[in-house]
Amino acid sequence: MNGPELDPEDVAEMRSQDPDGWRRYMRQQITNGKQRRDNKPKPAAPKPPGHRPGAWPVGTHPPGPPPEWDIPADVWRRATRHHSNEINRPDQPCDCGDCPPEETR
Template identity: 45%
Template structure:
């Protein structure tokens, strides 16, 4: 609100300054009303809500698909247990050099 000095002087003259005091008290009340805000209300939980659980009708995501079959894993495990890839026996994993002698 913009008050000119003339407006302030006019309010002080009317009713012996009572209007000016009422105006200032109302300004204080308006400012305090803006300070106090209603507490934030949390939205209600959806029906069937369980803390820490997946919502009804939902499930965790599937694990990532492997490009290797179970037979591939069993073969690799057997090779690892037999110590393949050491000495002069080449490893067939595709990541190792063709001969691993001296590298491990």
């Protein structure tokens, strides 16, 4: 602690003699502590040369669609049907259309 150490007896005596003086003393201690803080704003990071606000950096482009979007809807349907069959009906043959017949397994 960077200030004077306060004993409980001294605090009790100050408060009993002058309650408003104690409040003023504590407020001054708080003010002194706030003034010692380093509140200087940090400088902003420098912008890259040629930067246009809101634009992608030169030589780059926004990402394209995810690769899952290239999978045909029929393949998705069969895969989800197979997954559903594995979870909900594990003891029955799968009817997703991609699994071989039960006899050849």
